Amino acid sequence: MRFNRYVILVVGLLAMSGLYAQSETDLLMERLTELVAEELTEDFDFSELAERLEFYERHPIDLNATDGRELRELQFLPQLFIDNLLEHREQSGKFVAIYELQAIEGLDIELLRLLLPYIVVSAPRALSEVSVSQLLKEGTHDVMVRYGRTLQQRRGYAITDTSRSRYLGTPDQVFARYRYHFGRDLQVALNMKKDAGEAFFGGPQRYGFDFYSGSVYIRNQGWLKDVVVGDYALQFGQGLAMWSGIGFGKGSMLQGIAKQAMGLRPYTSSNEVSFLRGGAATIAFGRLSVTPFFSGRRLDGSAYDTTGDEPAVGSISQTGLHRTPTETANRHALSQRAYGANMQYESRRLRIGATAYHTRFNAAIQPQNLLRNRFAFRGRSLWNTSLYYNHSWRGIYLFGEVAHRIGSGFALVNGLMTSLHPHLSLALHYRNYQRDYHSFFNQGMAEGSGAANERGFYSGLAYHPNRAVEWVLYADFFRFPWLRYRVDAPSRGADLLTQFTYTWYKRADITIRYRYRQREENAATTASHNAIVDVLRQQVRVSGQYKLNDTWRMRNRLELAHYQKEGNATELGWMVYHDVIFKPMSGRLSGNMRVALFATPGYNSRIYAFENDVLYAYSFPLYHNDGIRTYANLRYRFGRKLDVWVRYATFIYYDVEEVGSGLDAIEGNQRSDIRLQIRWQF
Template sequence: MRFDRYVISIIGLLLACDLYGQSETDLLVERLMEFVAEEQTEGFDFSELAERLEYYARHPIDLNRTDGSELQELQFIPQLFIDNLLDHRNRSGRFVSRYELQVIEGVDTELLRLIVPYVTVNAPNSLSGIRAHQLVNEGTHDLMVRYGRTLQRRRGYTITDTSRSRYLGTPDQLFVRYRYHFGRDLQVAFNMKKDAGEALFGEAQRGGFDFYSGSVYVRNQGMLKGLVVGDYALQFGQGLAMWNGLGFGKSSMVQGMARQSTGLRPYTSSNEVPFLRGAAATIAGGPFSVTPFVSKRRLDGSVSYTDGRLSIGSIGQTGLHRTPNEIANRGAVAQWVYGTNAQYEYRRFRIGATAYHTHFGAAIQPQDLLRNQYAFRGASLWNTSLYYNYSWQGIYLYGEAAHSIGSGFAFTNGMIASLHSHLSVALHYRNYQRDYHSFFNQGIAEGSVASNERGLYSGLVYHPSRAVEWVLYGDFFRFPWLRYRVDAPSQGVDLLTQFTYTWYKKADVSIRYRYRQREENASMELPHNRVVEVLRQQLRISGQYKISDAWRMRNRVELTHYRKEGDATEIGWMVYQDIIFKPMAGKLSGNARIALFGTPGYNSRIYAFENNVLYAYSFPLYHNDGIRTYLNLRYRFGRRMDVWLRFATFVYRGAEEVGSGLDTIEGNQRSDVRVQLRWQF
């Protein structure tokens, strides 16, 4: 048996150059960004995922030591395959090579190609027997400084009347990021950030940067599985009760319907909102683990006095502090969170429970509107949840039940099954009651939060060969109560089909069609609001072609159709061409795009992923008529220093101004520049 495994490893090693001739990290990040960004907002920060993938590319996961949690952090590995991997190790003994993965049930060439750069065997325990001077002399440091600016002047910087809303800072954007790693088990992270319009060492920001974030993370030290002091994120179950940071949802990656919870992680993103600040630890003994946590933060929010008592009208979600009003709301809301999670794991079965308490310095009092009848009111909330997952003979079952004490419940259950070596299906049911509340809720939903929604999702993936993949899903949902701009119970459907053909190592092409139907208030002036159907359709044809080891081409054509009773029908289009230059060896690399687009209005807008400087992936919207182009360049100064340069511009045809409100720019062009320096030592 051992001899056979060595033979398999040798064959895998011989195939390595063929399968992994160039780094797949950048390509994988681009692909995952496309999946995630389909359901995220334009300004969503993807740096957390990109940084995590690069970290594991530099510090591969030890297949002989992992309990599967690190593999979950990669996001693209199905839980069913992780369970099969652990079973294989239990039956056959330690891995002798990472290429032994090819004999595990559930792997295909594509998944193997993605996994191999992030795993290894027999990595040393980085903190065993380590002394203080070794931490200083042998650790790795990573310092990155990014500067950006919009070249045209926005209206908010031109206003001098102190009685009007205006930007108090400069249009410069500045981000400083520091990381220290000692092997795989010790990390120190620190971020400093200033957004455009915010002050720096002046005005309301006399302390320097507008946003500071930091953490110390230690893991895999005996029973101490993980410890974070500072800013951290928690991900448990399917995200109904407690989930911070990034999570997949509905997309052409059907397996993303089953959330891959990572438990406790340090928070390293530049996003200023969805995290906890304090301390948390995961302690494991045998099949049991427990994660106590405590957090205290000051959040942005609008506060006022009602009947002589302080109340909170809303909690800010942008993290921006540019205008007098935004600065007045900064840190106005005190938030305390404490609780614990407990989990039991036995082979392929996991069950866990979470309970935590959220308390604010004042009571939340939303506007007195009919749609807010079931909204949360008060200063404190207890949340509990119970979740599970289990895999058996090609079937993965998962679910979670959550309760906000004193109000409603939320439930979800799902299944991903491999019916055949070429066919997989996914089912997902959700029922979120209208009075269910959680301030850390990221369950899969059609709405913005997992509340006031019922839905049934069914997906299918068929790949008759390595070259062909067909994905199809349908999601049918209903909102039992009123929502923003929907003054009645409503319903809808989301359908997607995508066909992909891949010429091995050379090119791929995909055709996607998406149909979305929802209900909203009619736009027409009526004595009372009437709910009408809103229809959006998208057709996308995209592909990429590898010209050589250094050059790739990528292109896309996309059409959108929007229709709503009382509004003009909109048909939009966009076409782009990318050129990507990344030699195997060499100091200079880069990529460029030119895009043409035409959309009658915002409702027919189109989103498209863009390459950017490291950890700054973007997903801007294309609307109106115009041209979009950008150029990214990276130059490596030896092995320790890199510099990135970016220029990007929108030119709109026939426009007299760009943007709205304080962001308005006179003229028809908006151009942005970025410079980024990274030093590793």
């Protein structure tokens, strides 16, 4: 059956099905992370954002006190709207009620619905007015412990031959965290994590957990805006020179193309890679602020001997896993030092800033001597600088950044967002990243793995004729001037998306999405040299939600994925799921469950789907091969201080004798995972 016939089938089936309205935080998490999840590992940790949203649900942002920083932390508010809000407050006086926001230009009904859970009109107490005894008595403590494991045995645990690669630890996953908060101006954070396969209080991990992370964060103390000691993240400009922690780009929310830089923040994620460790502070001098910082930490790398006296590392590992003898040997093989400063000037609607910092390693980075690595970074140190701006003027928001690695290449971004009509918004984004630009802390919007070796132009439109209808579309055209992994020539591509949503107010909605992606890759041939050919991926999704009553909600999705590459078999996969959510307005027990059916011929036609999980543990597992996916989550509240979550999830595949590959392989056709989480707040 041809692909367009499947499209008609999808639309017809789901147009007849009723679906549910999920919680606003779940909805927001899905919209922010759904597209970036396809480029990340299956178990990538999104807890940093989830924790931030949950914190502002419990400690709403005061519209009469914010300077806009907290609003930017929500990640979904356009800077143009934030500027309009601050100007409205300055001209009209303090807000009396949050629904005054409807009078501010740039706020539609969908944005207001997402924003409401995180804002309030109040006057919180300043930290400087609080004594030490009050900090001890009135602060809130949050202790959480999470345990999980795969029930079936993986091959890596069954190997006893010490000369072979194997898992050195147990299949248990353990994560523990502690938080102390006093309002929004003081936070103490501690994370401890053990991944499946890693040793625990023994062998190479005699100190217990494989990963420890902690920080103390204070803000809003007069001229001292922010200070962090421990692990932290820095986010400046559009992410070309310095951006650590989680970041977003293209998605069904057009405002995501203009990054919302938060400056200095404590790092609270369990991800073991994207952060700095040391100390940093933001000091304000009127409209001018300065952020000096220092970081020193150990990284994982593939170390090897060279003919000279210089130690060298072939590549830096990004997994954070230390399960096998090789992974353990590469642990902390490289020392990284980074120091520098950011300076930013901010007026009513204009922000301009500059960043300069130095990164140094104790061993030289020496990637493989391959043609595609001709312009890759080599050496032990580098200086990075950047200039950036954003400015809103008469309904137009302009933003941009130019970054330079001293002695090497440049990276450039410029963009705008504007309202062409009260119901029509436009977003434009141009990027030019030279092939010899290097930064170890960049997360600029890109199709590739980082802001290097890429040129692209993005344009998007969002149409809101009324509160019931939303239509979003974007087109992104890009080029890679130099060779890449599995692409032995300069190449180009396109990413097109259109999405239509109809909402029955407070009751249900239905969304229809089509995405077309074209790239070039090496042909699937055995010739001595590779020619590049087009690779096409198309996806059609129809999804919706329906609220039966205040307790029961439903959610459905049907999705098709089509893959085509010259020399490979064309693949056409599908996935359909049904969710049931039980969440009474009052009551101790709540939960949700899913049943999904899927059939994809191979990995190339895989489908990703957002899954609810225990608190802070959203996931996007990939569906491929043929089978059934089901999971169930339960939460029980023991009074106001203690919560317990339990999760069971399983994949059952058809016509297979082994699930997974390598050390992760499981005999049989099933993989099941359990997770238990306990949180105590006092």
